[in-house]
Amino acid sequence: MARSMLLRIRSVIAAVPRGKVITYGQAAAVAGFPGAARQTVWALQGEHGLPWHRVVAAGGRIALAGEEGREQRLRLEMEGVTFRGDRVRMELHTWTPKPRQAGRVLRDRTGRPRPW
DNA sequence: CGAGTGACCCTCA
DNA sequence: TTGAGGGCCACTC
Numbered sequence: 001m002a003r004s005m006l007l008r009i010r011s012v013i014a015a016v017p018r019g020k021v022i023t024y025g026q027a028a029a030v031a032g033f034p035g036a037a038r039q040t041v042w043a044l045q046g047e048h049g050l051p052w053h054r055v056v057a058a059g060g061r062i063a064l065a066g067e068e069g070r071e072q073r074l075r076l077e078m079e080g081v082t083f084r085g086d087r088v089r090m091e092l093h094t095w096t097p098k099p100r101q102a103g104r105v106l107r108d109r110t111g112r113p114r115p116w
Numbered sequence: 117c118g119a120g121t122g123a124c125c126c127t128c129a
Numbered sequence: 130t131t132g133a134g135g136g137c138c139a140c141t142c
Contacts, residue, residue: 006139024124028137036137037124043139044123055123063123072123 005033009043012097016054019080020095021088023058030097054095060088 008031016022022030024040033039044052053075057063060083064072073083082089 025126028124033137035125036139038122038136039124039138041123052123057123058125065123068123 005031005036005039006043008032009040010047010050013040013043013050013052013055015097016051016095019093021054021056021060021076021081021090021093022095023056023060024063025058026094026096027055056088060090060093062086062088 009027012027012031013022023037025035025037027040027043028034028036040055044050044055053072056072062069062072076088077083081093
């Protein structure tokens with residue numbers, strides 16, 4: 001069931017702690033679907049109760065536009081997340097689930113290696 | 117079943 | 130630094 005894909009991505013997002021963030025691509029990869037960043041968007045759509053503000057685009061960019069984007073930034077700053085310019089300082093706040101074996105490399109669907 | 121639509125991402129010019 | 134191009138895939142007409 002393709003449905004479990006979104007469910008798994010949701011559970012990953014739900015596990016992101018306060019003060020930490022995860023990117024769309026990472027959320028999908030951690031859930032077991034490297035390269036499926038767009039599905040993370042779907043996983044957030046219409047779902048309440050998820051820490052949606054802790055999901056940012058690659059490089060710490062806020063993907064939401066306008067008012068929504070400003071609210072997301074406010075929520076993050078309230079949790080202690082710091083910014084540099086208009087992006088989150090990923091080196092300080094990126095969340096990684098359980099540190100996997102060092103040196104591990106995941107590959108996306110096109111066979112491209114994705115450093116992890 | 118085909119086409120269009122995303123709060124995306126990576127590579128390369 | 131920026132933009133194009135191709136890739137991903139659930140979901141809705």
